[in-house]
Amino acid sequence: MxxxxxxxxxxxxxxxxxxxxxxxxxxxxxxxxxxxxxxxxxxxxxxxxxxxxxxxxxxxxxxxxxxxxxxxxxxxxxxxxxxxxxxxxxxxxxxxxxxVMLGPTGGEGDPAIQVLATPDAAFEAVFTATAGDPEDGRERIEALARIPAPARFARLDVDGAPAAIGASAIGGGFAGVFGMRTAPDHRRKGLARRVLRALIAEAATLGAGRAWLQVEAGNAPAIALYADEGFAPAYGYRYWARG
Structure with missing residues (x-):
């Protein structure tokens, strides 16, 4: 592919x-x-x-x-x-x-989802709440802030509180999707799907013809979601470290 x-x-x-x-x-x-x-x-x-x-x-x-x-x-x-x-x-x-999965961009956005050029405090709150530990969350938020423009940060609120987020980076005609997170109380409600669709719809307006994302091979629910949205495995990678 x-x-x-x-x-x-x-x-x-x-x-x-x-x-x-x-x-x-x-x-x-x-x-x-x-x-x-x-x-x-x-x-x-x-x-x-x-x-x-x-x-x-x-x-x-x-x-x-x-x-x-x-x-x-x-x-x-x-x-x-x-x-x-x-x-x-x-x-x-x-x-x-x-x-690494590759899929299409385009489609319809979602008016309920805020898509911003920089991460705001509400976006960061969801990211921190779903991180492995506070230091892990802090490191990843710092990385999100370093994504080169044009970057997009999508957030879906439920009852006035941030519930699901995702980010994208545009480069080389592709959109990379990162940081897909859903607050624990709002999982399994289809919110991640809506955020993904908002990001890839926005990516098309920024000149990205295809989108890619990275997902752990053992995360079957996420892989199924992405496959349902038109993403297919392109290749894989592994980390090598000493025990």
Missing amino acids: IDPAVLEPLADDAWPARERDRLGGWRLNASAGRSMRINACWPLSAPDSDPEAALNAVEAWYAARGLPPQFKLTDGLSESIDLAKRLAARGYAASKETL
Whole structure:
């Protein structure tokens, strides 16, 4: 459906880490250490040195920041095939299998959903309430604020209180969908579907012809929702870290 070499750089740019660096085609991301996407090395193409030397450099880069080294290896990228063997030899193991799904943009918006260019306090309240812990929520909110323009932040209120949210980043003719969250008291009511539809409708007006999103491979309800909205798996990735 799409070459990961095309979409992965857009995904990295759409969810920017607090600190970023490169070793040739390897992208290094560091933030507060919780969100794996912005605390991992993304080997998208060849590094600027021998692979073993590059691995040593990555490990030293993260050690200097007090963070464990992690690698995001993507299916379909030739760099990942050799690196998986090298990382396993160093004591790393794969975890958190994730699907990248690709779908259409367009459709009708929802007048009940507010779509803003920046996240407001109500949006952040839902995000924080559904985060794994306060520090995790804070790190992700900071990442949301770094999404380059044009970005959109959708919020659906129920009885005057924020109930469901989602965000999108536009780049390279695609819309990346992030941060889909529903407050615990409002789950299984179809609110996430409405937020998703609002985001992809807005994305079409901003010039995005297709949308992509990332979802953990074990999250069957979310995958079913996205599939029902026209999204299909494009490829997958895993994080490699030491136990």
